[in-house]
Amino acid sequence: MSILLPFRRRVQPAALDQAAGTSRMSTSEKFISIEGIARRYPAPGGKTTTIFENLWLPMRRGEFVCMIGHSGCGKTTVLNILAGLEAPSEGAVIVDGQALEGTSLDRAVIFQGHALLPWRSVLGNVAYAVSSRWRKAQKAEIEARAKKAIATVGLAGSEHKKPSELSGGMKQRVGIARALSIEPKILLMDEPFSALDALTRGTLQDEVRRICVETGQTVFMITHDVDEAIYLADRIVLMTNGPEAKVAEIVENPLPKDRDRTQLHHAPGYYALRNHLIDFLVTRSKTLRDAMPEGYDQRHPPVVRPALSEADAAAIAADAPARRA
Amino acid sequence: MTRSLNVRAGVLSLALLAAFLLVWQVAVSGTARTEAMDPEYAALMGATATTGKSAMPGPLDVGATVWKHLKDPFYDRGPNDKGLGIQLAYSIGRVALGYGLAVLVAIPVGFLIGMSPLMSRALDPYIQILKPVSPLAWMPLALYTIRDSGLSAIFVIFICSLWPMLINTVFGVSSTRKEWLNVARTLEVGPIRRAFTVILPAAAPTILTGMRISIGIAWLVIVAAEMLVGGTGIGYFVWNEWNNLSITNVITSILLIGLVGMVLDQLLARAQRLVTFPE
Numbered sequence: 001m002s003i004l005l006p007f008r009r010r011v012q013p014a015a016l017d018q019a020a021g022t023s024r025m026s027t028s029e030k031f032i033s034i035e036g037i038a039r040r041y042p043a044p045g046g047k048t049t050t051i052f053e054n055l056w057l058p059m060r061r062g063e064f065v066c067m068i069g070h071s072g073c074g075k076t077t078v079l080n081i082l083a084g085l086e087a088p089s090e091g092a093v094i095v096d097g098q099a100l101e102g103t104s105l106d107r108a109v110i111f112q113g114h115a116l117l118p119w120r121s122v123l124g125n126v127a128y129a130v131s132s133r134w135r136k137a138q139k140a141e142i143e144a145r146a147k148k149a150i151a152t153v154g155l156a157g158s159e160h161k162k163p164s165e166l167s168g169g170m171k172q173r174v175g176i177a178r179a180l181s182i183e184p185k186i187l188l189m190d191e192p193f194s195a196l197d198a199l200t201r202g203t204l205q206d207e208v209r210r211i212c213v214e215t216g217q218t219v220f221m222i223t224h225d226v227d228e229a230i231y232l233a234d235r236i237v238l239m240t241n242g243p244e245a246k247v248a249e250i251v252e253n254p255l256p257k258d259r260d261r262t263q264l265h266h267a268p269g270y271y272a273l274r275n276h277l278i279d280f281l282v283t284r285s286k287t288l289r290d291a292m293p294e295g296y297d298q299r300h301p302p303v304v305r306p307a308l309s310e311a312d313a314a315a316i317a318a319d320a321p322a323r324r325a
Numbered sequence: 326m327t328r329s330l331n332v333r334a335g336v337l338s339l340a341l342l343a344a345f346l347l348v349w350q351v352a353v354s355g356t357a358r359t360e361a362m363d364p365e366y367a368a369l370m371g372a373t374a375t376t377g378k379s380a381m382p383g384p385l386d387v388g389a390t391v392w393k394h395l396k397d398p399f400y401d402r403g404p405n406d407k408g409l410g411i412q413l414a415y416s417i418g419r420v421a422l423g424y425g426l427a428v429l430v431a432i433p434v435g436f437l438i439g440m441s442p443l444m445s446r447a448l449d450p451y452i453q454i455l456k457p458v459s460p461l462a463w464m465p466l467a468l469y470t471i472r473d474s475g476l477s478a479i480f481v482i483f484i485c486s487l488w489p490m491l492i493n494t495v496f497g498v499s500s501t502r503k504e505w506l507n508v509a510r511t512l513e514v515g516p517i518r519r520a521f522t523v524i525l526p527a528a529a530p531t532i533l534t535g536m537r538i539s540i541g542i543a544w545l546v547i548v549a550a551e552m553l554v555g556g557t558g559i560g561y562f563v564w565n566e567w568n569n570l571s572i573t574n575v576i577t578s579i580l581l582i583g584l585v586g587m588v589l590d591q592l593l594a595r596a597q598r599l600v601t602f603p604e
Contacts, residue, residue: 064374085507107513115504119602127523132512182512315363 005190030094030219032082032186036299037091051089052245056296057237062216066229068277069239070285075222079190082107082220095186105133108184110192114175116163123159126150133182135185141281150174150180153207169200173207180211180314188210189221193228202292205231213257226277230270231261237301238280238288247301248288251276254305268312275307341493346384353379382573390573391464391580404566409578413585415557419475419550420543420589423482427539431487432532435494436520439528445495452491460485460546464553474554481550493535497528529600537593545588 002292014252038053051074059065067075080086082093092098095107108129116125126146131137132171134145150159153173163171172192179187192208193201209232212219229236236251256271264270356377363371372378382390398410407418438444467477501524509519551560559578566574 017517083511085510103511103513105511105513109507111504111507113504115502115508117505117508117523117526118604119600129512132514162603 007170009260023151025058025060029060030058031063031096032059032220033094034058034078035092035094037078037081037088037093038079038088039074041087050244051242052239054090055247056301057247057250059218059220062218064212064217064219064221064232064234065237066221066223066233066235066240067237068223068226068229069245069279070241070281073239073242073245073285075239079109079188079220079222082186083107083108083188084201097285105182108179108182108187110172110175110187110189112191112194114163114168114171116171116178118163121160121162122150122155122166122174122177123147124138125163125174126129126181129178130181130303133228146177146181149177152180152211153177162228168199169196169204172204176204176208176211187217187219187221189219191222191224194224201228202261208232209259209261215235226266226274226281229277230255230273231259231264236277238277239286241285242289245289246292246298248280248284248292249302249304252303253304269306269308272306272309276304335550349381350385353381353567355379368584380570380572382576386573387576387580390577394577407562409559409581412557412559412562413581416547416551416559417585418557419479419539420482420547423479424486424540424543426479426483427486427490427543430483430493430535431490431539434526435491435532437497438491439495439498440520440524442499445499452488456488456492456501460542461549461553464550468554474556478547478550478554478558479562482547483542485546486543489534489538489542490535493527493538494532497531497535500531501527526600526602530597530602533593533597533600537590537597540589540593541586544582544589548582 034057037055039051040048040053041051043049055078057078067078069075077086080283081088082100084100084107105119116130120128123146126149127142128147130142130149134142137145147156147159150156153176155170155173155177158166158170166174172195175192176255187322189208193204196204205228211217212232219232221232231255233253234257236253238248238251240246240248252275254273255267259267357379359375359377362375367375373380394409398408398413400406400408401411402472418475440450463481463484464477466495467480468474471480504525505523506519509523514522547558548560548563551558552564555561555564559582563575566572566578
């Protein structure tokens with residue numbers, strides 16, 4: 001394990017700048033670049049409500065990014081803009097060097113409410129996506145691809161069931177299979193597991209993590225669940241409360257890439273990260289909205305690595321002899 | 326438990342029928358006071374005046390008539406004496422034509438209106454005004470412009486079947502779940518394919534509900550329309566038999582009209598079950 005020892009949360013403005021400077025992504029690294037997007041809605045009285053404005057966010061290829069924030073901060077709007085389902089009022093999104101315009105089969109969405117077509121079977125739902133992707137493909141090829149995707153999420157044998165015959169977790173698996181079946185460059189997930197019970201959620205998180213690590217999938221995911229973000233994400237984007245939400249900071253996940261969900265809470269850095277995220281959701285998401293720290297630059301949101309907490313230090317101390325042996 | 330409920334309901338149904346038939350038979354079998362009259366005059370007057378027998382037939386008379394009609398439904402002895410089967414076939418044919426035309430118009434137009442908020446708002450006042458108009462009010466206009474009574478009846482069926490189907494199609498199409506449409510959008514599904522693979526299946530149960538309401542209304546209206554246009558059809562038959570003062574035949578037709586209406590409704594109910602999807 002390559003443990004990254006003293007991470008400091010940079011609270012000094014000067015340090016903040018430095019942090020931003022050192023971790024600023026180079027242009028070639030950026031796979032997705034959200035550049036100054038805004039979303040405004042007309043409000044009663046001829047006014048406009050600004051959900052967010054001047055939002056900048058870069059993402060690397062193969063990176064798993066989670067966005068966390070309270071309801072109303074525009075998370076879903078950001079995802080819809082990435083999906084092309086909504087257009088930003090201002091700004092643009094650049095994907096792979098191209099300005100994003102409308103929806104694309106390169107970007108698959110896993111919807112919160114699974115959004116399966118209830119009159120189609122499991123196979124029918126996935127095959128619908130496959131046949132949309134490869135319009136001229138033969139029926140046999142479409143079916144083969146669909147079956148492969150269904151098998152990937154562990155639903156082989158349930159191909160001919162209707163969504164109404166499936167449990168919530170299985171339905172969401174079909175949603176994942178449908179998204180994966182079109183081999184997208186980017187996977188967009190809008191709180192995909194929020195409607196599931198804790199056990200099902202855990203297994204599905206494992207599946208998603210396994211699939212994404214295996215395929216090097218670039219993922220943007222919205223979640224309310226701090227532990228889910230810690231387990232899945234490489235980087236966690238924290239949004240302040242809306243309206244006029246901002247990207248408060250981007251937290252780098254210090255946990256090793258080969259994570260074990262059951263051992264996660266023993267990993268060094270886990271508590272510092274978790275406390276940092278919870279602190280943010282409980283207090284800082286509100287205080288930061290009211291007043292951003294000096295030197296805050298919307299174009300380059302600060303990148304943060306939480307410092308180790310005492311619990312983490314203890315965990316390392318307990319772990320160290322074992323590793324030396 | 327459900328079985329015993331069914332059995333009990335069946336027994337109760339039969340008991341009610343028996344009671345109704347009994348009361349009916351008793352009510353019509355009594356004789357009223359008669360006046361003495363000249364035998365030649367009496368021969369002209371018929372049983373009601375001479376023996377005091379009720380002009381209302383009893384259930385046995387009706388049963389006999391129904392049996393007679395069922396034995397020979399398709400005889401044709403001139404314009405005023407055709408079998409009930411032929412009369413019903415004329416009515417069903419007119420309903421099928423008018424209703425079929427209404428389906429062909431209502432569903433595509435409903436799709437158009439349902440998918441476009443602009444069209445929906447623009448056409449809404451017309452639909453709202455035309456919907457409550459009794460279909461028979463169109464009859465004179467139809468007779469004047471079409472100049473054919475048979476076609477006018479079909480037109481009346483068309484116009485009365487149109488509105489429920491149109492309104493339900495618009496509603497079904499416009500209330501297609503946004504998430505399903507978003508699935509189609511993220512998969513870059515074209516508008517035609519989207520209409521057939523997402524919107525049509527999603528709206529089908531609502532559309533079928535409209536079709537079921539329409540067939541009910543069409544079957545109600547055909548009787549009245551045929552009474553007006555005359556010539557053939559079950560509605561004409563009812564009116565003709567009223568003019569003949571054959572209450573037995575009128576009651577027989579009422580029973581048959583009800584039966585056919587039920588069959589039409591059940592056919593569409595079955596179709597509706599086929600397209601309904603559980604969620």
